[in-house]
Amino acid sequence: MAEPQPAVVEIKVRDDGPYKVTGPVRLIDAEGGVFEVPAEGSIVLCRCGRSADKPFCDAAHKRAGFDSCPRA
Secondary structure, eight states: OOOOOOOOOOEEEEETOEEEEEEEEEEEOTTEEEEEEOEEEEEEOOSSSSSSSTBBOOOHHHHHHHOOOOOO
16 A cells, blocks of 8 residues: 655746745744645745735735746
């Protein structure tokens, strides 16, 4: 009998936009607050630094003209 494989966490870098993180993930902020993402869920994290909802993306990168297209 094969052992179950752990769920894979996937992080996608979007051109000129946020990081999309697909769970399962536990995000812990600087004050110890926890945000759980289930295996079937996802979150988008700010990369431009201008979101009013940090660490989450609120699309401020579009208004700010954020420009970044890194490649792995």
